[in-house]
Amino acid sequence: MALAEAILVCLTDRPMSGYDLAKTFDASIGFFWRASHQQVYRELARLRDKGLVDSREIEQSGRPNRIIHTITDAGEGVVHIWSQKPCRVPSVKDELLVKLYALDNVDIPVLREQLDIRLDQHRAKLAAYFRIKEKFYDGKSLNRAQKGKLIALTMGISNESEMVKTLGNAITMLGEIDA
Amino acid sequence: MALAEAILVCLTDRPMSGYDLAKTFDASIGFFWRASHQQVYRELARLRDKGLVDSREIEQSGRPNRIIHTITDAGEGVVHIWSQKPCRVPSVKDELLVKLYALDNVDIPVLREQLDIRLDQHRAKLAAYFRIKEKFYDGKSLNRAQKGKLIALTMGISNESEMVKTLGNAITMLGEIDA
DNA sequence: AACCTATATGCACATAATTGCATGATATTT
DNA sequence: AAATATCATGCAATTATGTGCATATAGGTT
Structure with a gap:
């Protein structure tokens, strides 16, 4: 799946929370790869488990704590390997x-x-x-x-x-x- | 899912086997809605269970028997209802x-x-x-x-x-x- | 003789995506 | 005062899709 890579790519720009990423997937990168907030949160959990992102909670008052995800060296490696691999043809469904x-x-x-x-x-x-x-x-x-x-x-x-x-x-x- | 409807639409033209349908999804309708042969066979089984198609086996010698699927009145009803419903925006993934x-x-x-x-x-x-x-x-x-x-x-x-x-x-x- | 293609169906497993729900505060609009 | 929007996370269940395998015969190619 390239959702993982799309998320990692976003994180090469700057560390972000799931919420930030979900908004990014509602605009900018979302113009080229659609994903819902549930997809983003689930994928972030997987990326964390694989050590491709480093996730740390930031205390906030008055609203839920944010979890900021930073891409790791391993994550950058995954992006690099992905970038070399041939692209899949987008599947038509209209x-x-x-x-x-x-x-x-x-x-x-x-x-x-x-x-x-x-x-x-x-x-x-x-x-x-x-x-x-x-x-x-x-x-x-x-x-x-x-x-x-x-x-x-x-x-x-x-x-x-x-x-x-x-x-x-x-x-x-x-x-x-x-x- | 509109795979069901795409299959039913094909069958309004003429009764077909899963094999015929799979080939159709490799060309003609497949230009607008991609599906693999496994998807087609699975969906045909569901359509049969719901009574939207009528499936009957044709004896053949030298090669596997074909199962010819014919759309039922209920199936045509489903197509009609679907045709009235708003279209989903195709989700971009490139x-x-x-x-x-x-x-x-x-x-x-x-x-x-x-x-x-x-x-x-x-x-x-x-x-x-x-x-x-x-x-x-x-x-x-x-x-x-x-x-x-x-x-x-x-x-x-x-x-x-x-x-x-x-x-x-x-x-x-x-x-x-x-x- | 070994291999490939076409015919014909389908299971099993794995991965991906959608839908609906849940929580709970603050700020703005009607 | 009530409703909605924003912020922020995520689970659970269902549906959809993809990958690999299994079977079996006829006919053509290397």
Whole structure:
């Protein structure tokens, strides 16, 4: 699983609590690898057991104590080995495309609405990507780590704007059926 | 899970054996929803238990008997209900993007190779889609079911050609680092 | 003769992901 | 005053997915 590696990668940047990581997986790295907070906490426990992170509790008053996780040398080794290994092809699983594939068994107006919803989701993501790009990358001088993130972000922007275009076409094509 | 529904959808077209379905999930519907043959057989057993498919063994000589699965009325009901329900957003999980995100912890030439491999995979998929489009859809008069499949295929083609373009850019951007 | 591919089904085990719940304080909004 | 959001952790149960193996025959390849 690459969830372990995704977490370790986040921790190379700075030590973090599970809560911080969960938020990171709701944005930034979460754009490329989704994970829920339960997944993150469970994986952190495993990483701790394997000695890939060093976890220490910080006393807090008024709210639960935080547990700060720091990547160990062994953890950095794991990241390095992972980075050399070939990438798995992301497995496709898209209900919307299955429904188009199954158009004969589907109510067209309902499907059209679902396409509209999906279109909005992609537009929202695209807007979010643009905000991040403007705020953190445009007109700034970037180090290597930032350049990498910018490349990933740029790919995200291309994909999302392509999806917006493609979904528009699909909606048009759907409208032409029985018209 | 929508694997059940994807299988049922395939069976609305014609009754099939698990083997036939597994092959279908290696191509056509598999472009939109990936599943291995083990997943298919397991899910078929469940569908049979729930009475959503009707399974009967066909005697064969020289090779194992086939079990032909036919969708039942209950199965068609399930497909209909599913088609009305909102689609889940496909969850992103792409190691390659994580590696770009983590560029500081990655060896650039190695990553470049991985990007090249991915580029080839997308080119191959794009070529496959074009072959299917030419063979089954171009210049043909299409019924509603075929039009739906064509819309899905067209989206696939857009996505793949976008990915080819985007990966090219990413490789260029990566080449400009430390150059 | 040994090996590979296609046909055809499926079990067992392991790993991963989702869903729902539980706790409990403080701060902000309606 | 009540409801919601933020902070912060995690268990338990279920569902989904992946890996490896098992079986058995026909036909073609090296």
